[in-house]
Each structure stands twice: as C-alpha cells, then as structure tokens.
Amino acid sequence: MYTQSLILDRKSGDAAELEDPERLAHFQRRIDEERKIEPNDWMPGAYRQTLVRQISQHAHSEIIGMQPEGNWLTRAPSLRRKLQLLAKIQDEAGHGLYLYSAAETLGVSREELVDQLLAGRAKYSSIFNYPTLTWADIGMIGWLVDGAAIMNQIPLCRCSYGPYARAMILVCKEESFHQRQGFDIVRTLCAGTPAQRAMAQDALERWWWPCLMMFGPHDRDSEHSDLSMRWKIKRFSNDDLRRKFVDATVPQARFLGLDIPDPELRFDAIEGHWVTGPIDWDEFFAVIQGNGPCNRERLAARRGAHEQGRWVREAASAYAARHAAAAAAAAAAAA
Numbered sequence: 440m441y442t443q444s445l446i447l448d449r450k451s452g453d454a455a456e457l458e459d460p461e462r463l464a465h466f467q468r469r470i471d472e473e474r475k476i477e478p479n480d481w482m483p484g485a486y487r488q489t490l491v492r493q494i495s496q497h498a499h500s501e502i503i504g505m506q507p508e509g510n511w512l513t514r515a516p517s518l519r520r521k522l523q524l525l526a527k528i529q530d531e532a533g534h535g536l537y538l539y540s541a542a543e544t545l546g547v548s549r550e551e552l553v554d555q556l557l558a559g560r561a562k563y564s565s566i567f568n569y570p571t572l573t574w575a576d577i578g579m580i581g582w583l584v585d586g587a588a589i590m591n592q593i594p595l596c597r598c599s600y601g602p603y604a605r606a607m608i609l610v611c612k613e614e615s616f617h618q619r620q621g622f623d624i625v626r627t628l629c630a631g632t633p634a635q636r637a638m639a640q641d642a643l644e645r646w647w648w649p650c651l652m653m654f655g656p657h658d659r660d661s662e663h664s665d666l667s668m669r670w671k672i673k674r675f676s677n678d679d680l681r682r683k684f685v686d687a688t689v690p691q692a693r694f695l696g697l698d699i700p701d702p703e704l705r706f707d708a709i710e711g712h713w714v715t716g717p718i719d720w721d722e723f724f725a726v727i728q729g730n731g732p733c734n735r736e737r738l739a740a741r742r743g744a745h746e747q748g749r750w751v752r753e754a755a756s757a758y759a760a761r762h763a764a765a766a767a768a769a770a771a772a773a774a
C-alpha cells in the first residue's frame with residue numbers, strides 16, 4: 440500500500456516538479472544543511488532515480504555476491520571456517536533484503552527490481568563475476584572485496600537519503616567483521632606452508648585489479664558522480680575512495696609478505712599516497728556489459744534459485760491472503 444501510493448506520486452508529478460526552480464532550491468538547501476530526505480518528502484525525479492539505481496544495484500550485488508562464497512561452503516577447511524562463512528553469507532542475504540526494502544521506500548517494488556536483475560537489465564558489482572578457484576579466494580573476498588565495500592559504504596552512512604543511510608550503518612558493522620574474517624584466512628595461509636603462501640599470492644594476483652575496478656570508472660568518466668556528489672548521495676569520488684583503499688591495503692599486504700601484482704606501484708612521498716599502474720578499463724567494461732568470466736553462470740544460478748523458491752512465495756501469499764480474509768470476516772462479524 441505504502442509503496443503503491445509512492446508509485447502514483449512519482450507518475451503524477453515529478454517531471455513538472457523538476458522544472459520548479461524554487462522547489463529545487465529548497466531541496467538543495469535542505470541537503471546542504473545536512474538534513475535527511477525521507478520517503479514522503481518531495482525530491483527531484485533524478486534524485487529518486489539515482490537512488491533506485493544505486494540502491495538496487497547494491498542490493499543485487501549482495502545477493503549475487505553470495506554465489507562465489509557459497510561455492511566453498513562444502514569445502515571449507517574446518518568446521519570453524521565453515522560456520523564463519525555460512526554466517527557471512529547469511530549476512531549478505533540480509534543486506535540484500537534490507538537494501539531492497541530501502542529501495543521500496545522510493546516507490547519501486549521488490550518484484551520489479553528482482554525482475555530487472557533476472558532479465559539481465561540491472562547491474563550488480565563487477566567483482567562478483569570472477570570465479571573462486573581456491574580457498575584463498577574466500578580470504579581475498581573478505582580482506583579485499585569487503586575491505587573495498589567498507590571503504591565505499593562508510594560514507595554512505597551519511598548519504599542524504601535517510602533510509603539508505605540508516606541501512607548502511609548495520610551493513611557496515613557486519614562488513615567490518617567480514618573483512619576481519621577474510622584477513623584472518625589470508626594471514627593464516629601466509630603463516631603456513633610454502634604451498635599455502637603460494638595459494639594466497641596467486642589469489643591476490645587474480646583479485647587485486649578487479650577490486651580496484653569495484654570503485655567504478657575514473658572520476659572523469661563517471662557519469663553520475665557530479666549529481667550524486669551535489670546531492671550528497673556520494674560523499675567521495677570513485678578515485679578518492681580507490682586511493683584510500685590502496686593506501687590502507689598496501690601496508691597490509693606488506694605485513695602479510697604478499698606482493699601486489701603491479702610493477703608500477705610506488706609511494707608518492709609528496710602527496711603521501713600510493714600510486715598504482717593503469718587499470719584495464721576494457722576488462723571492466725566487458726565485465727559490466729555481461730562478458731566477464733562468470734556473468735552467465737551467476738545469472739543462471741540466480742534464475743534457478745528464484746524458480747526453486749516460487750512455491751515458497753506462492754505458499755506465503757496464500758497464507759497471507761487466507762489470514763487477511765479471516766481477519767476481514769471477523770471484523771465484519773464484530774461490526
């Protein structure tokens with residue numbers, strides 16, 4: 440019902456309202472004063488669309504992101520590692536559902552968003568289109584992928600849109616635990632046998648560059664950044680966050696005794712930052728256009744899971760309808 444009424448509002452008014460400079464100025468003032476925008480507040484259509492796009496992509500990423508890790512659940516090296524991994528994957532499912540709910544406050548339904556994903560019309564993070572070939576990859580996902588995710592998501596706790604900002608607080612707390620469990624896996628491997636160290640090094644070589652791509656294109660090529668920064672959806676640019684991630688991660692890799700696979704990596708003492716070699720943007724764009732190593736596999740698995748869950752959705756709907764009918768009958772009898 441709530442979502443329905445927002446859908447009607449969206450269809451009826453936004454295009455005209457977007458032209459209203461006074462309303463826009465008022466909206467921008469509110470943003471500049473760091474006052475949160477809430478679901479029933481007026482907002483420009485482009486603000487709503489940007490949020491729906493970003494939050495839904497984020498939700499899809501959490502859900503698809505369960506797959507590469509799920510691949511190792513039956514092969515975790517100990518019961519403790521298996522329990523940790525199971526808990527982490529369940530957290531990701533929770534994040535996805537939380538984020539779909541945040542998106543729903545903007546007037547789209549979860550069904551609509553899931554349909555877009557299943558039809559291949561929605562993006563999700565490029566990183567989840569890479570395979571997990573060894574146990575060390577699970578460590579890399581925690582250490583690097585969650586590490587990159589936190590770097591990007593901590594500022595989202597201050598996003599101007601209230602429901603997204605609040606959702607991010609819980610998500611970030613859990614991602615921080617995920618990052619530590621990943622680092623712990625990698626640390627254990629690095630303190631192990633030469634074969635274990637080699638496994639960690641091999642995994643780092645495969646995950647490093649895709650992790651840098653997670654932050655999105657360079658600022659000059661980032662089509663949404665200007666508006667998103669003006670509206671305080673994003674607080675830092677893609678390149679700024681990528682640099683923060685590299686600055687935080689290079690010393691950790693050194694501590695672990697791992698070599699970052701970048702011959703051009705150097706410390707710029709004047710700027711006080713690590714500088715990487717060039718990122719292969721052809722690879723990034725191929726992946727986000729559906730041609731990464733695992734895109735087809737990931738979508739096929741998601742479609743299969745959705746189909747297998749059909750009976751649960753139908754049973755839940757039938758149950759809810761029966762209870763609603765019984766409640767309505769009881770109310771009618773009492774009246």
Ligand code: FAQ
Binds near residue numbers: 497566585588656
């Ligand atoms: N992958 O103009 P910009 C996680 C697209 S959660 C795919 O710079 P924007 C948890 C972008 O959508 C990871 N597409 O875009 C976990 C746009 O295309 P569009 C997900 C990408 O939105 C851990 C186009 O390129 N996190 O890891 C990517 O201003 C472990 C132009 O780009 C979030 O979603 C990419 N990497 O900035 C789960 C955080 N980068 O939509 C399981 C929220 C860019 O016009 C295991 N999102 N594109 O067709 C954001 O902060 C932003 O959306 C960015 C991109 C920074 C990702």
